[in-house]
Amino acid sequence: MNSVTSFTRLKSVSGPNRHSTGGRGKRKSILVSGGAGFLGSRLCGRYLEYGCRVICLDNLSTGRIGNLSHFMEDPNFSFVLHDVVDPIKIDSQIDYIFNMACPASPPKYQSDPIQTMKTNLYGAFNLLDLAGRAKARILQASTSEVYGDPEVSPQPEGYQGNVNTVGPRSCYDEGKRAAETIFHEHRECLGIDLRIARIFNAYGPGMDPEDGRVVSNFINQALAGKPITIYGDGSQTRSFCYLEDMVDGLIALMHGPATSFEPMNIGNPNEFTVAELAALVLEKIPSGSKIVHVDLPTDDPKQRRPDICRAQKHLGWFPRVNLDQGLDQTIDYFRAEAEGRHQSVPLMVR
Numbered sequence: 001m002n003s004v005t006s007f008t009r010l011k012s013v014s015g016p017n018r019h020s021t022g023g024r025g026k027r028k029s030i031l032v033s034g035g036a037g038f039l040g041s042r043l044c045g046r047y048l049e050y051g052c053r054v055i056c057l058d059n060l061s062t063g064r065i066g067n068l069s070h071f072m073e074d075p076n077f078s079f080v081l082h083d084v085v086d087p088i089k090i091d092s093q094i095d096y097i098f099n100m101a102c103p104a105s106p107p108k109y110q111s112d113p114i115q116t117m118k119t120n121l122y123g124a125f126n127l128l129d130l131a132g133r134a135k136a137r138i139l140q141a142s143t144s145e146v147y148g149d150p151e152v153s154p155q156p157e158g159y160q161g162n163v164n165t166v167g168p169r170s171c172y173d174e175g176k177r178a179a180e181t182i183f184h185e186h187r188e189c190l191g192i193d194l195r196i197a198r199i200f201n202a203y204g205p206g207m208d209p210e211d212g213r214v215v216s217n218f219i220n221q222a223l224a225g226k227p228i229t230i231y232g233d234g235s236q237t238r239s240f241c242y243l244e245d246m247v248d249g250l251i252a253l254m255h256g257p258a259t260s261f262e263p264m265n266i267g268n269p270n271e272f273t274v275a276e277l278a279a280l281v282l283e284k285i286p287s288g289s290k291i292v293h294v295d296l297p298t299d300d301p302k303q304r305r306p307d308i309c310r311a312q313k314h315l316g317w318f319p320r321v322n323l324d325q326g327l328d329q330t331i332d333y334f335r336a337e338a339e340g341r342h343q344s345v346p347l348m349v350r
């Protein structure tokens with residue numbers, strides 16, 4: 001599926017109501033908090049392609065203004081420099097809100113754990129307040145990290161997780177868990193129209209080369225001919241979802257049927273060990289990099305694989321891009337970044 005077909009589906013599932021983005025009605029307005037980040041900037045781009053108005057709200061803590069440079073001249077795009085920890089006062093029409101604001105990379109969210117907690121908690125309250133005032137539908141970017149170091153695999157949404165409340169990852173994991181509760185209670189008590197996406201490891205063009213996540217680390221280490229650092233013995237697993245598939249899933253969830261308000265896993269169920277990922281990257285970038293093993297970080301999950309039956313059943317969504325194809329696109333992007341040829345528009349593989 002490409003962007004055009006996903007918009008067709010977006011229109012067809014939303015029907016002739018105020019949530020339709022197309023047709024003869026008023027142009028729809030989308031607010032993306034965290035819109036300067038990896039996933040948020042692609043969401044901004046998609047909705048601009050659909051002809052919507054897009055407001056990106058970001059404090060630029062991990063986001064890059066370069067991710068937005070190709071929208072800045074678009075009259076339908078506006079940027080608001082703001083921290084979601086503080087109340088949000090926007091009076092213009094808003095129909096849909098994506099709450100993407102929060103660093104996703106462990107080194108980044110661990111660098112200021114109190115700010116990470118505040119972003120997740122105060123940010124949830126402030127964006128839900130905004131959604132209530134604007135009568136907008138809101139989607140929360142939650143995470144597979146709510147499952148912690150899971151004892152079951154694959155992880156279905158009903159699994160309640162195995163999370164340390166006081167470890168180095170807790171500010172993120174527990175912050176996201178509490179945010180889900182805050183969202184849930186706003187639907188129960190105040191009738192806010194909302195969706196919760198549990199996102200599993202996304203990768204692709206647009207990632208920050210300094211991001212510190214495994215895909216960007218391995219590719220950039222290999223491109224530079226530096227050692228590839230594997231945490232532990234590399235037997236831990238991850239399931240990598242390509243950017244465009246992830247954004248398709250988030251958009252399908254936002255515009256999907258009301259039954260999809262339950263938390264929904266969005267990710268690619270194909271599971272790889274970290275050692276397999278390193279081998280694949282080295283096969284694609286034969287720069288002579290050696291593999292070195294370093295200590296496994298505290299609370300690093302041993303396995304990660306989404307059960308996506310709920311998304312398949314309610315949204316008809318599933319990922320289409322395999323790791324081999326997705327890595328080729330991502331390597332091209334990082335190679336261009338390393339050579340100073342910034343590619344702000346992610347490449348499509350479909």
Ligand SMILES: NC(=O)c1ccc[n+]([C@@H]2O[C@H](COP(=O)([O-])OP(=O)(O)OC[C@H]3O[C@@H](n4cnc5c(N)ncnc54)[C@H](O)[C@@H]3O)[C@@H](O)[C@H]2O)c1
Nearest residue numbers: 034036037038039059060061062063083084101102201202
């Ligand atoms: N990318 C993934 O694999 C993944 C996995 C699970 C969950 N998620 C969630 O998806 C969302 C986006 O992830 P991403 O990979 O694009 O991360 P990212 O770090 O690239 O983007 C996050 C954006 O939020 C902004 N931000 C952070 N704190 C903020 C604050 N207090 N106020 C305003 N803006 C703030 C940053 O500047 C950045 O632009 C995050 O909420 C993350 O937790 C991502």
